[in-house]
Amino acid sequence: MEPFTRLTSRVVPLPNENVDTDQIVPARFLKVTDKAGMDQYLFCDWRFDAEGKPRPDFILNQPRAHGAKILLVGANFGTGSSREHAPWALVAFGFRALVGTTFADIFRNNSLKNGLLPVSISPADHAELLSRVEKDPDVEITIDLSSQTVTLPGGKTVSFPIDNFSKQCLLAGVDQLGYMLKQAAKISEYEASHPQPVKTISA
């Protein structure tokens, strides 16, 4: 996983509330058995028409989306299905951070495990940022993970929450499994002192 430290980028606004993971990656693309080429499925039914041609009015098809690493999203982004294909596709497309007010739980967890940083800011700051970004596609913001701050256009700095464990993993670019594997002795101890309620394989 690529470390996440500090990111300055233009911002692509997609402020619809309750965007579900079925929109981020439609279910018919979940038949894959690897993670290759996920970017082509991102928002596929919003990006392309019935003939597969890009819809010019969709934000990700506009020049401003090219090379932008931050997506400005609406409340409860990533609701619905647990499919990790959603953050895989966002990362494959080039996004490293999402700025919103709230995120769906499973999606948020999945994002943190893929180097995609969900940044929650207040509704007022969100509205202000959205209006700036909608007026000027070249506006940039800076997200600094170490200090947990976003520097908005105009220079205002606001902080965002993240649990320290996920933060350290992102800063170092390490996944979380390493930490868990180091707990093997404690896990064995737990198993020895807790009876197994069901055994799916009979002894």
Place this chain on the structure above:
Amino acid sequence: MAQKPQTLFEKIWDRHVVVEEPDCPAVLYIDLHLVHEVTSPQAFQALRDRGIKLRQPSRTVATIDHSVPTTDRSLPIADAMAAKQIRQMETNCREFGVPLYGLDSPHQGIVHVIGPELGLTQPGMTIVCGDSHTATHGAFGALAFGVGTTEVEHVLATQCLLQRKPQTFEVRVDGQLHPGVTAKDIILALIAQIGVGGGVGSVLEYTGSTIRSLSMEARMTVCNMSIEAGSKAGMISPDDTTFQYIAGREYAPQGAAWDKALSDWKKLPTDEGARFDRTVTLDAAKLEPMITYGTNPGMGVPISAPIPTPESMPDASSRNALLQALRYMDLAPGKPLLGHTVDVVFIGSCTNSRISDLRAAAEVLKGRKVNPKVRVLVVPGSQEIKRQAEREGLHSVFQAAGCEWREPGCSMCIAMNGDELKPGQYSVSTSNRNFEGRQGKGGRTFLASPLTAAASAIEGRVADVRRFL
């Protein structure tokens, strides 16, 4: 000193914390890991790449449900990608030693249907699956939630997950349901009330006299859609209804082990005086059959109510969301949904494919014909349910009425297996999601109960089942 009263959730959480180091999330032990073909291949591959073995095969169980055709199982699978994914699941299970209820198993079915059916789902357990509808198992007083593929990998490797403690949220439902109003209507009404983000960060516990009076299958319907309110999980404290359901099932404890388990399970229900972070209440007696009109499960109304108008929305964002939804659905604000044309009716999914759902639909359809313009798919949740329905002759009722009687799977709930709406078609569906394209690209979904689905199949329009009772 008397112990502080605890909720069901807190009791299960405390029992499963392996270790919680300062400034780190808790390492939570997972009693049962359910696996299906769609969200697991990349996790098994990651284990392979790192040379890690599966820690606890005997706490793991797999089935094949999402990609599988619901047509004749003796035929080859036409979709090459689906066939490959299914083969991959079989290979992974063989290689890592995971028991698989696969396509040739008499117990194959939707993962959230077969877990309870086999008695694998038990009170007090922690259960996860790479599937958001894992919340279903909470009906048994288990802490059950959906995870992503990286977390599937974590559980395969360590039988644990890193977790931060969520908030607790009580949903109290009291009062007597009217005829024609079901568990599905309770949960659709709740989501309409608190919204699809209303439960984010929380575990719901459903309490109250109405919940107590529900069968296990109805409780599963309620818990199943907890995720549709954004909640991590939904749970119901176990009681005699729970214990009776489990007794005698394949993986249920037997003899002395049963007595021991039972005395433990009886300690689980939320204590008198335990505090929830939040509570909402619902009056079951005031509920009507519910139906959704929009593109998320919170966009629901009582079946006799009109579609909301933009003016009735509290803010600009929800006004925009409503307008976007109605554009996609090609519906007009302020108009009734009752009487709207329907092209397809789908009775199935982990929400409503159990034997009681099929019995309810069959009761309405018995001696009647579905409208010839409507395609009706009845998809039992498991092979066991299919056999039971056939023993009871329900399949004959469905077939005589003009419905398709199909093989078990997720089918048109997620439309990965060829069962799908055509662009522009409308369905009344007993499934759990009405997102854009969820039942097929361009398809439009009205979520409702099996009763409403059956009534709508007969009329060829969105119908009020109370006229048929």
